[in-house]
Amino acid sequence: MNIGLIAHDSKKKLMQNFCIAYRGILNKHELYATGTTGRLIEEVTNLNVHKYLAGHLGGQQQLASQIEHNDMDMVIYLRDPLHPKKHEPDVNDVVRLCDIYNIPFATNLATAELLIKALDRGDLEWREVYR
Numbered sequence: 001m002n003i004g005l006i007a008h009d010s011k012k013k014l015m016q017n018f019c020i021a022y023r024g025i026l027n028k029h030e031l032y033a034t035g036t037t038g039r040l041i042e043e044v045t046n047l048n049v050h051k052y053l054a055g056h057l058g059g060q061q062q063l064a065s066q067i068e069h070n071d072m073d074m075v076i077y078l079r080d081p082l083h084p085k086k087h088e089p090d091v092n093d094v095v096r097l098c099d100i101y102n103i104p105f106a107t108n109l110a111t112a113e114l115l116i117k118a119l120d121r122g123d124l125e126w127r128e129v130y131r
């Protein structure tokens with residue numbers, strides 16, 4: 001499965017810890033991330049991440065384009081709902097595309113954990129049929 005990973009700056013540490021905790025599941029899948037998020041994940045895990053440009057330099061659009069091609073099976077976007085930085089792209093473009101293609105999407109740790117466990121159980125295998 002193809003998994004998209006994006007984190008606003010204040011959530012990057014959380015994303016790193018999430019990837020450390022679930023690396024045993026994540027390493028069975030293809031990981032795609034915006035540039036900085038992907039680099040930070042690779043720094044603390046031995047996971048291989050396909051890295052797009054930095055989010056604010058077009059990386060988020062690159063990842064969105066992969067969703068638009070219905071080539072993403074799950075997206076975890078840890079966003080900062082309280083103090084997003086000015087340069088940080090809006091989450092809504094990605095939300096909209098995930099809704100169009102019916103892609104499981106998490107914006108917080110609780111949902112991300114539910115999705116990753118579901119992925120490991122095989123609950124998302126229907127994506128291979130309908131992709």
Ligand SMILES: O=C(CO)COP(=O)(O)O
Nearest residue numbers: 034035036037054055088
């Ligand atoms: O686009 C993003 C959300 O702000 C994140 O991009 P980076 O991972 O490159 O920081």
